Structures are given as C-alpha cells and as structure tokens.
Amino acid sequence: MLTWFSMDLRFLMMISYCFSLQCETLGSSIGNFANFSQSLEIANDFYADINPFQKVNSKYFYIERSRALNWFEALHKCRELGSDLVNFRNDRELDAVIPELSKKRCYWLSINNFSEKSQYISITNGRPPSFARWGRGEPNNLKNKEHCGQLVAFNRNTFYYNDNQCIRRCYYICETKLPSQTNVVIW
The missing domain is CATH 4.10.810 (Virus Scaffolding Protein; Chain A)
Incomplete structure (x- = not known):
C-alpha cells in the first residue's frame, strides 16, 4: 500500500x-x-517540489503568463496555490523578477486602498508597503475608480507601480516563502 x-x-x-x-x-x-x-x-x-513557483534570490514566485484576471480573482488564485499576491520588500526583489515579465503586460500586486482611500495597504500583512516604486503622478485614483495596485512598464521601458480599477484584467505574481512541508511516500 x-x-x-x-x-x-x-x-x-x-x-x-x-x-x-x-x-x-x-x-x-x-x-x-x-x-x-x-x-x-x-x-x-x-527538496520540496516548488512547481509552479520559481526561486528568485531567497523567495519563490509564480508569474501567471497565460490568463489575465481581475484583482480579486488573482488574489484567489494565489491563495489556492498557498501563496499571496506579491508584496515586494525592496528594489532588489523587484529588479530580480523584472527579467521574467513581459513589458506589454500589467501584473497585480498585493496592495489596495479599500480601507483608506489615501493609503495603500498590503493584503498580505495589513500594513502599508515598506517599498513602492510608484510611477510619476501615481497613485492618482483616476475618476475615483482606481483602488488596486499593479506593476506596469511605462513607455515599455521601466516597471513602476500604478493604481488601476480592480475589475480590469491583468496577469499576476504570487509569492511564497521556502516551503515548510514536503511529501513523503511510505510503502
């Protein structure tokens, strides 16, 4: 057995x-x-099987490349994988992931301003992000409808944070720490 x-x-x-x-x-x-x-x-x-995650520096990331979702669906998909939408801690983390991203796409982040319209909070830990590389003039809450953070390449060059409507469709990045469990087979 x-x-x-x-x-x-x-x-x-x-x-x-x-x-x-x-x-x-x-x-x-x-x-x-x-x-x-x-x-x-x-x-x-x-060694734990980290698929579909890939190790970048000391963290594990999953980058969805085939299906764009709204922010809520993206959060749900990350949670199904036992992870969260990405919450970059510094430039080094973000810059390590950028080579894996398409400059023609947007990617959901863990931040939103649902609780306070003037302040973005990470859904991951309930705190303001310790790092945010906002684009010029962002977040701007255009037409009072932009409440979710995304990563986009402005001028198809450098990736920056931007606020956008949560119902828009973007790809997403999930993050998790080193797996703490492994599967063992006994026969």
Whole structure:
C-alpha cells in the first residue's frame, strides 16, 4: 500500500534522528547515523517540489503568463496555490523578477486602498508597503475608480507601480516563502 502525507520538515528531522538511534541500537545495516547533525544533513537533502513557483534570490514566485484576471480573482488564485499576491520588500526583489515579465503586460500586486482611500495597504500583512516604486503622478485614483495596485512598464521601458480599477484584467505574481512541508511516500 502506498501512503502519501505531508509533514513539517522539523518533524521529518526528528523521525530521522529517532530512526538513526533505533538503527544503532539494533545494529541494523540499513543506516547508522553517528549523531543528530548527520540527521540534519539528511533532512536538508529533502527538496520540496516548488512547481509552479520559481526561486528568485531567497523567495519563490509564480508569474501567471497565460490568463489575465481581475484583482480579486488573482488574489484567489494565489491563495489556492498557498501563496499571496506579491508584496515586494525592496528594489532588489523587484529588479530580480523584472527579467521574467513581459513589458506589454500589467501584473497585480498585493496592495489596495479599500480601507483608506489615501493609503495603500498590503493584503498580505495589513500594513502599508515598506517599498513602492510608484510611477510619476501615481497613485492618482483616476475618476475615483482606481483602488488596486499593479506593476506596469511605462513607455515599455521601466516597471513602476500604478493604481488601476480592480475589475480590469491583468496577469499576476504570487509569492511564497521556502516551503515548510514536503511529501513523503511510505510503502
């Protein structure tokens, strides 16, 4: 029988360590770990499948390239993937992702001004963004209808933040941290 289950990596390390102690006690030839640090090395050898995310620097991003959605749908899709719409922390993070983007498209960000019309808040953490590269004159809330943040290439050159109507269709970028779970197969 094949059984799939997910577990926290710390739990996996603990099982690995306990297994090593049992193997030493029984004199098993299956495995004989000398100490806990070897168990840690083995746990570090387990790689979680990050698909469809790609690693850029220390974070994992998913860039939707085939289907444009409104802001709410994009947020929902990211949450289905166990992630959030992107909330760039600094220029370095944004600049690392830019080569993966099409300059002809817009991409939804995690920020909106639903709670306070004059201040953008990240849906990810409920705080104003620590970094925002707004385009000149943005956010401008054109016709009092623009409440969601997007990333666009002005003059098809440099990407900047822009506010736009949340019902407009854009592609989107999801972000997540290092996966904290991995799948283990027991048979």
